[in-house]
Amino acid sequence: MSLLEVAGLHVRAAGGRDLVSDLSFTVEAGERFGLIGESGSGKSLTALAIMGLLPPGMTASGSVVFDAPGTDRTEVVGAPERRLTRLRGQVTSVVFQEPLTALDPLMRIGRQVAEPLRRRQGLRGRALDKAVLAALEEVRLAEPRRIARAYPHEISGGQRQRVAIAMALACRPALLIADEPTTALDVTVQAEVLALLDGLVAERSMALLFISHDLAVVAGLTDHVLILKDGAAVESGSALDVVNDPRHPYARELVDSARVLDAALDRLKGGGTP
Amino acid sequence: MIPPIIEAREAGFAYRRSAPVLADVSVEVTRGRGVALVGESGAGKTTLLRLLLGLAAPTSGSVLFDGAPLALGDKRLMRGFRSSVQTVFQDPYSSLDPRQSVGRIVSEPLRSLGLTAGGPRATRRAEAAERVAAALRAVGLPEDAAARYPHEFSGGQRQRVAIARAIVCEPRVLLADEPVSALDVSTRVRIVDLLAELRETRGLTVVMVSHDLAVVAALCPQVAVLERGRVVEQGDTADVLGSPRHPYTRRLVQSVPRLPARPA
Amino acid sequence: MSAQARTARRRSLPLTAGCVLVGLVVAVAVVSLFWVPFTPDDTSGDRLMPPGLPHLLGTDKLGRDLLTQLMIGARIALAAGAGSVVLGGVIGLAAGLAAGFATRWLDDVVSALLDILIAFPTLLLAMLVAATQTASLTSAIVAIGLAMSAIVARLTRVLVKRVLAQDYITASRTSGTSWPRVIAEHVLPNIWPTLTVNLALQFGLAVLAEASLSYLGLGAPPPNASWGRMLAEAQASVFIAPVGVIAPGVLIVLLVVGVNLVADGLRDVADPTRRRRRR
Numbered sequence: 001m002s003l004l005e006v007a008g009l010h011v012r013a014a015g016g017r018d019l020v021s022d023l024s025f026t027v028e029a030g031e032r033f034g035l036i037g038e039s040g041s042g043k044s045l046t047a048l049a050i051m052g053l054l055p056p057g058m059t060a061s062g063s064v065v066f067d068a069p070g071t072d073r074t075e076v077v078g079a080p081e082r083r084l085t086r087l088r089g090q091v092t093s094v095v096f097q098e099p100l101t102a103l104d105p106l107m108r109i110g111r112q113v114a115e116p117l118r119r120r121q122g123l124r125g126r127a128l129d130k131a132v133l134a135a136l137e138e139v140r141l142a143e144p145r146r147i148a149r150a151y152p153h154e155i156s157g158g159q160r161q162r163v164a165i166a167m168a169l170a171c172r173p174a175l176l177i178a179d180e181p182t183t184a185l186d187v188t189v190q191a192e193v194l195a196l197l198d199g200l201v202a203e204r205s206m207a208l209l210f211i212s213h214d215l216a217v218v219a220g221l222t223d224h225v226l227i228l229k230d231g232a233a234v235e236s237g238s239a240l241d242v243v244n245d246p247r248h249p250y251a252r253e254l255v256d257s258a259r260v261l262d263a264a265l266d267r268l269k270g271g272g273t274p
Numbered sequence: 275m276i277p278p279i280i281e282a283r284e285a286g287f288a289y290r291r292s293a294p295v296l297a298d299v300s301v302e303v304t305r306g307r308g309v310a311l312v313g314e315s316g317a318g319k320t321t322l323l324r325l326l327l328g329l330a331a332p333t334s335g336s337v338l339f340d341g342a343p344l345a346l347g348d349k350r351l352m353r354g355f356r357s358s359v360q361t362v363f364q365d366p367y368s369s370l371d372p373r374q375s376v377g378r379i380v381s382e383p384l385r386s387l388g389l390t391a392g393g394p395r396a397t398r399r400a401e402a403a404e405r406v407a408a409a410l411r412a413v414g415l416p417e418d419a420a421a422r423y424p425h426e427f428s429g430g431q432r433q434r435v436a437i438a439r440a441i442v443c444e445p446r447v448l449l450a451d452e453p454v455s456a457l458d459v460s461t462r463v464r465i466v467d468l469l470a471e472l473r474e475t476r477g478l479t480v481v482m483v484s485h486d487l488a489v490v491a492a493l494c495p496q497v498a499v500l501e502r503g504r505v506v507e508q509g510d511t512a513d514v515l516g517s518p519r520h521p522y523t524r525r526l527v528q529s530v531p532r533l534p535a536r537p538a
Numbered sequence: 539m540s541a542q543a544r545t546a547r548r549r550s551l552p553l554t555a556g557c558v559l560v561g562l563v564v565a566v567a568v569v570s571l572f573w574v575p576f577t578p579d580d581t582s583g584d585r586l587m588p589p590g591l592p593h594l595l596g597t598d599k600l601g602r603d604l605l606t607q608l609m610i611g612a613r614i615a616l617a618a619g620a621g622s623v624v625l626g627g628v629i630g631l632a633a634g635l636a637a638g639f640a641t642r643w644l645d646d647v648v649s650a651l652l653d654i655l656i657a658f659p660t661l662l663l664a665m666l667v668a669a670t671q672t673a674s675l676t677s678a679i680v681a682i683g684l685a686m687s688a689i690v691a692r693l694t695r696v697l698v699k700r701v702l703a704q705d706y707i708t709a710s711r712t713s714g715t716s717w718p719r720v721i722a723e724h725v726l727p728n729i730w731p732t733l734t735v736n737l738a739l740q741f742g743l744a745v746l747a748e749a750s751l752s753y754l755g756l757g758a759p760p761p762n763a764s765w766g767r768m769l770a771e772a773q774a775s776v777f778i779a780p781v782g783v784i785a786p787g788v789l790i791v792l793l794v795v796g797v798n799l800v801a802d803g804l805r806d807v808a809d810p811t812r813r814r815r816r817r
């Protein structure tokens with residue numbers, strides 16, 4: 001049985017427009033799954049629907065089933081809020097696209113990171129403080145002590161995004177959903193955070209649902225990708241296959257433009273061989 | 275030699291009760307020649323933009339606009355400055371007021387700076403609406419976007435609303451903090467083309483923080499590399515990124531994610 | 539009623555219900571200005587009479603007409619609630635805005651002052667205010683309003699700080715918008731929803747507070763009946779004349795619920811994320 005099974009998922013806006021239509025995929029335990037698509041193609045809404053967190057007025061239909069070891073099989077679509085609360089954080093947690101909105105502006109970073117650690121791992125006092133610093137170090141934050149004492153507006157955009165990642169990881173979920181978790185990061189830190197995610201997935205056999213518009217990032221990190229366009233899947237398959245042999249015209253377009261950017265970089269490097 | 279339009283001269287900055295974030299930073303921006311600021315997360319890029327924007331005063335050194343030091347207290351001078359310099363923020367989720375319609379958000383600079391031509395209210399309104407529509411078209415958003423609210427848009431669409439707000443009053447300088455990192459490749463190309471076109475037709479000068487080296491190469495002839503609050507390398511983009519001297523710059527160029535190679 | 543408010547009423551059932559409840563109390567209060575069945579100090583009736591004629595709802599233990607008292611009570615409840623909400627709201631909003639914008643030490647000082655003020659019981663405050671003038675409805679309103687202003691100020695401060703941390707404020711400043719306009723266009727609209735709901739809650743608390751103050755002789759002096767005092771006075775005879783307890787009690791509940799419904803409804807109407815849903 002798969003950890004996450006999405007079948008025939010539709011997300012409908014208040015006006016009856018389909019924003020996501022007939023989406024199906026599965027994520028196995030420990031698998032890395034990539035969701036790619038252009039801006040507005042429905043990636044974030046898919047993530048929200050999986051968590052049962054769609055904004056008011058939107059409705060999901062179809063089926064989203066979690067089956068994690070140690071918990072009951074849960075159907076998310078139509079489930080009561082109480083069941084979903086238990087699911088979130090325990091089975092799955094999200095790094096949202098908006099790092100600033102995910103953090104409480106009036107609470108110090110340290111306290112916000114401590115919350116899931118306390119709840120999930122039952123840590124208290126000195127041990128909790130240590131775990132907070134360790135969690136911040138894990139996401140390559142250079143001055144964990146200062147960051148823990150700071151308020152969200154007192155740290156940089158990339159630092160906030162890493163704090164959000166640290167909070168999601170602190171829940172030790174079976175599935176981590178990451179919605180463009182590295183857009184605010186410079187490429188060196190992005191590389192480190194991707195390596196971190198890569199390592200954690202292997203080490204904790206955590207599954208990863210990675211959402212991005214950056215084909216190169218997704219292809220480097222995940223085993224399996226699904227390409228979304230206007231809310232519908234246009235292609236899915238192993239990452240290497242999709243990159244090397246795109247079938248659907250849109251997928252081909254995506255790969256081609258990524259190659260163009262690649263070439264621009266190569267030219268910069270003084271015509272180095274690709 | 276063309277004088278710089280905006281310049282940080284030996285600028286230093288420390289947030290209250292904390293160690294200095296910027297030290298001795300000198301960056302010159304010549305009219306029409308964009309500068310990219312690149313550097314590690316937390317290096318001080320956003321802080322430097324805030325200084326250039328006149329949102330904070332440097333603790334040492336100075337910021338000059340058109341050759342004159344920025345005086346944050348001088349209302350008349352700042353007004354001229356505000357109408358020439360616009361900005362795009364890093365986080366598209368917190369940069370749009372959730373309670374205002376997109377049309378109202380985009381037209382705010384026009385209203386606040388009184389930039390629409392005089393005349394009766396109705397014609398001013400109509401002119402503002404027309405300019406808002408043109409700006410939204412330019413960033414590739416649908417016509418009806420003006421009547422909708424930010425929560426109805428995805429991250430990338432919001433960022434385009436923010437870009438529309440920044441270009442609606444036809445500024446001379448655009449200070450942008452990661453303006454395209456939330457955008458997918460094709461939208462990114464579109465925005466890059468738009469900014470390049472504004473540079474050609476209106477002489478827009480772009481100062482941009484970006485970690486996307488391809489975008490940097492396309493838009494900014496100059497680049498400054500920051501590391502821990504200091505400029506460690508600066509010069510023509512092709513030189514700096516083509517043959518990086520500083521170890522950080524080298525690491526930066528190497529870490530760009532690439533597609534897996536085509537099988538032979 | 540404006541066109542906007544009319545469409546809003548059609549859209550939201552709770553808002554309609556709230557408007558009806560509050561409107562009823564207001565109507566009664568207005569009528570009481572021109573006409574009441576008996577004068578409030580007319581003790582000519584028999585004591586503790588059950589509902590009937592000529593005393594429609596019966597009389598209290600002094601033989602005063604209950605309906606008359608209830609009608610005048612409506613006026614006092616509304617005055618107490620609205621008066622203290624306006625007073626507390628204005629002072630609290632101003633202080634909260636100042637504290638929200640203040641940095642470092644000024645913020646610390648204001649917060650400390652607010653904490654002290656909040657720790658002060660309303661009752662003590664009322665006694666202090668009444669000591670400087672004679673006890674009256676006004677002194678009660680001033681006392682309740684002052685106590686409320688501290689709570690409103692603290693909430694406003696937090697909300698303002700939260701909004702000020704958002705980039706759209708900075709974006710607005712770099713667009714050349716002046717601070718007063720930033721407050722009017724961005725800060726107030728964004729803190730307003732939470733604030734209205736809280737003020738509605740405070741309205742209810744103010745009505746109850748006025749009731750207990752006048753019971754202690756620190757509120758509107760007799761013969762101006764307040765619902766709270768009627769409730770307190772009729773308690774002893776609840777088994778003989780239950781209407782004397784039930785009627786003011788029910789009215790207090792209806793008014794408080796009504797005001798809260800109106801506030802919730804107004805918040806929903808003003809919120810773009812909720813407004814769309816109903817289209």
Ligand SMILES: Nc1ncnc2c1ncn2[C@@H]1O[C@H](COP(=O)(O)OP(=O)(O)OP(=O)(O)O)[C@@H](O)[C@H]1O
Nearest residue numbers: 039040041042043044045425426427428429430431
């Ligand atoms: N609350 C809403 N009401 C109506 N439409 C919405 C709402 N939220 C999102 N949409 C629309 O749904 C579509 C998909 O949005 P979504 O946020 O999932 O995109 P995305 O793939 O995450 O894009 P991005 O990469 O730009 O973040 C968009 O066209 C957006 O305009």
Ligand SMILES: Nc1ncnc2c1ncn2[C@@H]1O[C@H](COP(=O)(O)OP(=O)(O)OP(=O)(O)O)[C@@H](O)[C@H]1O
Nearest residue numbers: 154155156157158159289315316317318319320321
């Ligand atoms: N208000 C503040 N008070 C104290 N320190 C701050 C404040 N804002 C930022 N800092 C610190 O200053 C340093 C530089 O921040 P800045 O936002 O300029 O970085 P950045 O180069 O833009 O990074 P990123 O790419 O992650 O956005 C960071 O270490 C940050 O933690």
Ligand SMILES: [Mg+2]
Nearest residue numbers: 044097428429
């Ligand atoms: Mg998204």
Ligand SMILES: [Mg+2]
Nearest residue numbers: 156157320364
């Ligand atoms: Mg930044």
